[in-house]
Amino acid sequence: MSSSANHEHYYVPAQSRLPIWMAFAMFLTVFGLGSMMRDMSNGATDSNAQWFFIAGFAVLAFVLYSWFSEVIRENHAGLNSPQLKQSYVWGMGWFIFSEVMFFAAFFGALFYVRNLVGPWLGGEGAKGVSNYLYPGFEFSWPLLNNPDNALFQAPEEVIHAFGLPLINTIILVISSITLTIAHHALRAEHRTQLKVWLGITILLGIAFLILQAEEYIEAYTHLGLTLESGIYGSTFFMLTGFHGAHVTIGTLMLIVQFVRALRGHFKPDDHFGFEASAWYWHFVDVVWLCLFVLVYWI
Amino acid sequence: MTTTTHDHDHDHAHHGPAKGITRWLYTTNHKDIGTMYLWFSFAMFLLGGSFAMVIRAELFQPGLQLVQPEFFNQMTTMHGLIMVFGAVMPAFVGLANWMIPMMVGAPDMALPRMNNLSFWILPFAFAMLASTLFMDGGAPNFGWTFYAPLSTTYAPDSVTFFIFAVHIMGASSIMGAINIIATILNMRAPGMTLMKMPLFVWTWLITAYLLIAVMPVLAGVVTMMLMDIHFGTAFFNAAGGGSPVLFQHVFWFFGHPEVYIMILPAFGIVSAIIPAFARKQLFGYSSMVYATASIAFLSFIVWAHHMFTVGIPFLGEAFFMWSTMLIAVPTGVKVFNWVTTMFRGSMTFETPMLFAVCFVVLFTIGGFSGLMLAVAPADFQYHDTYFVVAHFHYVLVPGAVFSIMAAVYYWLPKWSGKMYNETLGKVHFWLSFIGVNVLFFPQHFLGLAGMPRRIPDYALQFADFNMISSMGGFLFGASQLLFLYIVVNTVVAGKPAPAKPWDGAEGLEWTVDSPAPYHTFSTPPKID
Numbered sequence: 127m128s129s130s131a132n133h134e135h136y137y138v139p140a141q142s143r144l145p146i147w148m149a150f151a152m153f154l155t156v157f158g159l160g161s162m163m164r165d166m167s168n169g170a171t172d173s174n175a176q177w178f179f180i181a182g183f184a185v186l187a188f189v190l191y192s193w194f195s196e197v198i199r200e201n202h203a204g205l206n207s208p209q210l211k212q213s214y215v216w217g218m219g220w221f222i223f224s225e226v227m228f229f230a231a232f233f234g235a236l237f238y239v240r241n242l243v244g245p246w247l248g249g250e251g252a253k254g255v256s257n258y259l260y261p262g263f264e265f266s267w268p269l270l271n272n273p274d275n276a277l278f279q280a281p282e283e284v285i286h287a288f289g290l291p292l293i294n295t296i297i298l299v300i301s302s303i304t305l306t307i308a309h310h311a312l313r314a315e316h317r318t319q320l321k322v323w324l325g326i327t328i329l330l331g332i333a334f335l336i337l338q339a340e341e342y343i344e345a346y347t348h349l350g351l352t353l354e355s356g357i358y359g360s361t362f363f364m365l366t367g368f369h370g371a372h373v374t375i376g377t378l379m380l381i382v383q384f385v386r387a388l389r390g391h392f393k394p395d396d397h398f399g400f401e402a403s404a405w406y407w408h409f410v411d412v413v414w415l416c417l418f419v420l421v422y423w424i
Numbered sequence: 425m426t427t428t429t430h431d432h433d434h435d436h437a438h439h440g441p442a443k444g445i446t447r448w449l450y451t452t453n454h455k456d457i458g459t460m461y462l463w464f465s466f467a468m469f470l471l472g473g474s475f476a477m478v479i480r481a482e483l484f485q486p487g488l489q490l491v492q493p494e495f496f497n498q499m500t501t502m503h504g505l506i507m508v509f510g511a512v513m514p515a516f517v518g519l520a521n522w523m524i525p526m527m528v529g530a531p532d533m534a535l536p537r538m539n540n541l542s543f544w545i546l547p548f549a550f551a552m553l554a555s556t557l558f559m560d561g562g563a564p565n566f567g568w569t570f571y572a573p574l575s576t577t578y579a580p581d582s583v584t585f586f587i588f589a590v591h592i593m594g595a596s597s598i599m600g601a602i603n604i605i606a607t608i609l610n611m612r613a614p615g616m617t618l619m620k621m622p623l624f625v626w627t628w629l630i631t632a633y634l635l636i637a638v639m640p641v642l643a644g645v646v647t648m649m650l651m652d653i654h655f656g657t658a659f660f661n662a663a664g665g666g667s668p669v670l671f672q673h674v675f676w677f678f679g680h681p682e683v684y685i686m687i688l689p690a691f692g693i694v695s696a697i698i699p700a701f702a703r704k705q706l707f708g709y710s711s712m713v714y715a716t717a718s719i720a721f722l723s724f725i726v727w728a729h730h731m732f733t734v735g736i737p738f739l740g741e742a743f744f745m746w747s748t749m750l751i752a753v754p755t756g757v758k759v760f761n762w763v764t765t766m767f768r769g770s771m772t773f774e775t776p777m778l779f780a781v782c783f784v785v786l787f788t789i790g791g792f793s794g795l796m797l798a799v800a801p802a803d804f805q806y807h808d809t810y811f812v813v814a815h816f817h818y819v820l821v822p823g824a825v826f827s828i829m830a831a832v833y834y835w836l837p838k839w840s841g842k843m844y845n846e847t848l849g850k851v852h853f854w855l856s857f858i859g860v861n862v863l864f865f866p867q868h869f870l871g872l873a874g875m876p877r878r879i880p881d882y883a884l885q886f887a888d889f890n891m892i893s894s895m896g897g898f899l900f901g902a903s904q905l906l907f908l909y910i911v912v913n914t915v916v917a918g919k920p921a922p923a924k925p926w927d928g929a930e931g932l933e934w935t936v937d938s939p940a941p942y943h944t945f946s947t948p949p950k951i952d
Contacts, residue, residue, distance in 0.1 A: 136611070138532045138943075141442055141450040145541035152595070153548035156588035163654045164584050193537075209610060213534035216606040224598050224640045231644025231674055235659065243667040252737035259662060269665050278664035353655050357665035360657035364648070 137205040144196070148189045154182025194382075198391070198399065211398060218402040222409050225372070229413055232368065233420065236361045240267055244357075247273055272356040281351035281359060287422035290341045294334050295418045301330035302411045305380075305404055313394050317387070324384050327407070331377035338370050365421055372410045379403040440942045449544075452536035453942065454521045457543050459839070461518025462832075464546060466908070468510030469825075471554070473901055475503035480863075480897035482880050483890050496880035497565035498557065504568025505586075508686070509593055510550050512820065515828045516689040517542070517600050520628050522839065524604060526933040526940065527622045529613025529949045534606035538599050545596035553589040556582035567878060569679065572660035572671035576652045583653065587646045594639045601635035604628055613932075615951030619710065622931050626713050627692030630720045634681045634688075637724075642678040645671065669734055676727035684723045687819060688716060690787075690827035691758060694780045696931070697834050698762050701777035702769025703928035708761040715754035722751050732803045741800045748798040752791070759788055774926075775849030779830035782822060782857055790818030793868065808878075811871025817864045821900075826856070829907065836911065837925045841939030842918025848910050855903035862896025 158179025165173035200206060242251070248265030249257030257263060260273035268284040285291065308323035342363075345351040353363050383400045386392065392400055441447045441456065448460060478499045482490050491499070521539065525532055533539045556563040561580035564570065575583060608629045612621070621629075648671075651657040658664025660671045691712075699706045706712065728736055728744040736744075762784050771777070793815040797803055806812060829852075837843050866889040871877075875886045882890065924934040932951075936944050 136531050138536050139452050141446070142452055142537045142540070143450050145537050146449050146544045148541050149544035149548055152545060152592050153552065156592055157552060157585070160584040160588045163650070164581050167654050168581070210534075212610050213606045216610055217535055217538075217602050220602045220605055220636055221598075224602075224636045227637050228640035228644055231641040231677075232648075234677070235644075235648065235670055235674060238670055238673060239666060243662075243670065244665060247662060247665065252739075253735060256662070272658075272664050274663035278658055278661075353651070353657050355664075357658045360651065360659050360664070360666065364651065364657070 135207055137200065137207065137210055139200075142196075144189055144193045147185065148193070151182050151185035151189055154178055155186055156182075158182050194399075198386075201396070211396075214398055214402070218398075218405060222405060225409065229365075229368070229416075232361065232365050233416065236365065236420065239357050239361065244269070267358075269356055269358040278354065278356040279350065281345075281349055281355045283349045284351055284358065284362070285341055285345060285349070285422065287418065290337055290344075291418055291422045294337050294341075295414065297330050297334045297337070298411050298414050301327045301334070302408055304330065305407055309400070309404055312387075312392055312397055312400060315394055320392075321384070321387050324380065324387060328377060328380050328384060331373060331380065331407075335370065335373055335377070338366070338373075362421060365417055369410065369413055369417055372406075372413070376403070376407045376410045379406060451540055452532070454525050454533045454536070454539065455839075455940065455942065457533075457539050458518045458521030458523075460543050461514050461521055461546075464543070465511050465515035465518060465828075468506050468514070468550065470904070470908075472503050472506035472511055473904060475499045475506070476897065477901050479503065480894040483882070484894040485891065486882055486884055486887050488881055491880065493880045494562060494565060497567075497878065498563040500878050501564045501567055501570075502554075502557070505553065505564070506550070507820075508568060508682070509590075510546070510553075512686045512824050512828070513597065514546060516628075516631070516686070516824075517597075517604075519624075519689065519693070519828070519831050519835075520600075520604050523835065523933060524607055524625055524628060525611070526936065526944055527625050527931055528608060528611060528616050529932050529945045529951065530607060530611035531943065531946045531948075533603050534611055535603050539603050542596045542600040542603065545592050549589045549593040549596065552585055556580075556585050559585070569675060570649075571675075572649065572652070572668050575671075576649050576660055579653065584650065587650050590646045591643055594643045597635050597639045601632035601639075604632040605636070608632075613945065613948035613951055619713070620951065622692070623695035623706065623709070623712055623716075624689065624692030627688040627695075627716050630716050631685050631688045634685050634720055634723065638678040638681040638685075641674060642682075645674040645678065648674070669731070669736075672731050672734060673728070676730045677724075679730065680727040681720075681723040683816075683819075684719060686824045687787075688719070690783065690824050691716065693827045693831045693834075694762060694783050696929075697776050697780040697830055698765050698784075700834075700926045700929040701774060701780070702766045702771050704765055704769040706761070707764040707767075708757070711757055712761055715757040718754040719751060722747065722754070726751065729798055729800075729803075732800045733807045745798055745800040749795065752795055755791055759784060759791075770928075774833075774846060775844070775853055776830045776834035776926075778850065778853045778857075779826045779833065782853070783826045783830065786822035786826070786860070787819055790815055790820075790823055793818065806871060808876055809871035810867045810875045810877055813877050814864050814867035814871055817867070821864065822857075822860050826860075829856070832911065834926070835933070836914055837921035838933055838938050838940055840915045840918065841921055841937075842914050843921040843925060844910055844914040844918060848906070848913075852903055852906050852910060855906065856900060859896050859900030859903055863893055863900050864896070866890075866893045866896075 158175050158177070158181070161175030162173065162179060165175055244265040244267060245251045246253040246256045247260060247263055248254075249263075250265070263273045264271065268281070270280050270282070270284075272278045272280045304323045305327045308320050308327060311319035311323060351362065352359050380403055383403050386399065391397075441453070442450070448456060451457060478491060479496070482488075482496055521533065524530075559580075559582040561582060563582055564575070564580065564586045566574035566579060570586075608621070608625055648657070648659040652659050652661065658666040660666055660668050662668070695706055695712060726744055726748045728740055729748045732741055732744075766781075773781070793811065797806055797812065797815055833844060833849055870886055870889050870893070873886065875882055921938045923936065923938050925938070932945075932949060933940070935949070
């Protein structure tokens with residue numbers, strides 16, 4: 127294999143059962159989720175939609191496990207040429223770009239309601255005429271007073287930046303540093319250091335998630351800040367919630383890399399599974415910094 | 425390790441397709457997957473087309489004839505969604521699958537298993553979408569643009585399944601696009617520099633970039649809808665500080681690049697076919713590349729031209745008007761390049777060339793009506809009328825769809841190893857050409873006279889043009905059954921085709937046998 131030129135013997139797997147099962151699992155998962163939501167909103171008590179969701183999710187998890195195992199086995203068997211490895215690199219890079227654009231949609235929504243819609247509803251600016259819809263409404267951010275408080279009960283208070291969010295910022299920034307230390311250890315073949323620093327990164331990720339849950343409980347039980355409390359709650363929970371979901375996925379990815387490190391996987395010059403997870407982790411970290419500044423702070 | 429590798433290569437060089445149905449279910453072969461995409465797309469084209477026939481039948485005469493307004497709305501919505509996401513996009517992905525690896529001298533797509541996943545998501549997603557027709561409350565009825573609050577507060581129950589169908593077909597598009605980018609950037613044969621790539625490859629590279637940039641935004645906007653519907657958020661509800669206009673901004677930030685996703689690959693196809701039948705090199709290759717990139721860039725800063733009448737600030741109207749008009753510059757570069765390619769060429773008019781020339785003319789008409797719509801003050805008159813319907817159908821049907829048909833006639837000999845019947849192909853072209861113009865040209869007049877879109881009934885003064893338009897519609901619809909017959913007849917009983925059936929054609933795909941062997945370029949060709 128090593129003697130072959132860069133462009134020869136690109137490994138094309140002959141056939142695979144994984145993709146169609148994955149497509150089926152995705153279908154089952156979203157069909158179950160959709161049915162659950164429909165039944166929930168219609169107040170149906172005899173719904174059994176959750177079983178579709180659970181079954182779909184179980185198949186999805188199993189297929190993903192098999193798929194990644196297969197790819198790792200192929201790499202260990204020496205089937206992956208440098209060119210093929212480059213395909214995975216491009217794939218992960220563009221996947222992260224798509225995630226950036228997903229968050230961009232929600233950040234864009236936040237920008238639009240905060241800087242344009244809000245002032246207009248409050249009677250200022252080019253479209254201030256919309257204030258006629260809600261006479262007497264005054265706009266402020268955070269929005270502690272909704273245009274129609276009967277429909278959307280406004281929060282009493284919001285989460286301030288320099289409490290838990292600041293601690294969470296410090297945690298995530300440190301976790302990016304510890305992960306980089308682990309990466310350097312991997313390159314230098316210091317296996318123990320790799321495991322220790324990767325383990326610390328995972329613990330920091332979990333700590334972040336616990337604090338985030340703490341913050342949500344505080345918001346729901348003491349501040350009246352909920353998904354239903356108007357556009358502030360909508361943007362706050364959707365942005366931080368999707369970020370939290372991504373931290374969860376990132377932590378799972380790092381746990382997989384940790385288990386692989388324990389099993390002796392990764393070579394100093396061949397560890398893209400680790401590298402891809404690290405990219406994802408840094409991406410999640412950068413999103414958090416944007417959240418800290420744009421959602422919590424200013 | 426060495427032994428394993430050796431055995432594998434040995435197998436690889438000799439094995440053909442697997443036997444039976446598992447060939448298609450478990451395949452990783454870009455040609456099989458391309459074929460499945462193309463047939464799936466054609467099935468969706470007929471399904472979406474049958475909805476269009478219901479629309480045109482209802483509009484044949486004023487008054488309510490066949491269907492109730494509720495069902496009519498479901499037909500317009502499902503027609504749009506299925507044609508955009510089920511017919512046009514998968515057809516281009518199918519062409520990309522078949523042609524890009526062969527055009528750049530690659531053994532397959534970069535990530536073959538993910539490629540099959542991208543395809544198989546689609547039948548599930550569209551089965552779920554089509555099943556909404558049979559649900560309580562009916563299918564989505566809010567138009568393919570699904571504006572809030574029609575699609576949130578006032579939506580039927582089935583909207584939730586529409587949202588999740590969009591989610592997974594979006595995942596399919598993103599994975600397909602990642603695969604195409606990785607293939608183009610990583611799998612080119614030695615010597616195939618970026619500026620030597622066929623334009624179809626270039627246009628797809630840029631299209632894939634657009635897809636990865638905007639499909640997640642679509643996922644974002646349907647997620648906001650989902651949360652507004654089921655979890656009480658206020659994204660599109662001014663009572664909670666949100667705005668229905670927010671929906672339109674996020675949707676069209678996706679939607680405008682989306683319309684270029686449906687036309688850039690068409691530019692690539694036409695740029696392959698016109699030089700082949702004019703027997704001249706494409707005029708201005710590098711300007712074509714730069715024009716495509718400029719169009720892609722501009723597509724991100726023009727979205728609010730869909731929203732001139734919604735009440736955006738004056739400065740916004742002006743900015744989006746001028747930025748939209750700028751698009752005419754790179755598009756004009758392309759049209760003039762195609763015309764210049766034909767100038768003094770030794771032209772012949774086989775079926776692919778007929779469709780390609782027709783594309784240049786009729787797409788340009790659609791482009792001009794787009795320029796008219798870009799004029800913000802004038803748009804207050806045209807907005808939501810049949811003029812808009814005529815405009816985007818001119819760019820999508822004799823634009824995108826004709827380019828796909830041109831591509832099928834052009835590359836079918838390569839795919840199947842058989843030649844289609846030229847006479848029947850020409851008959852199909854002329855019937856489609858006449859049908860499409862009779863169908864859509866009168867809609868310009870209807871729109872200018874003030875007939876609104878998305879209505880099942882209309883005032884009496886619109887009757888004549890509607891009847892003409894419907895007759896064109898039936899002719900166009902029926903001619904596509906002839907297309908189906910021609911393709912099936914070619915595959916089953918066509919005469920054998922040579923490796924290079926078009927003497928002016930260029931590109932690596934013509935250096936391999938017809939039909940193309942199951943595996944091509946397992947060893948990369950050398951490009952000078």
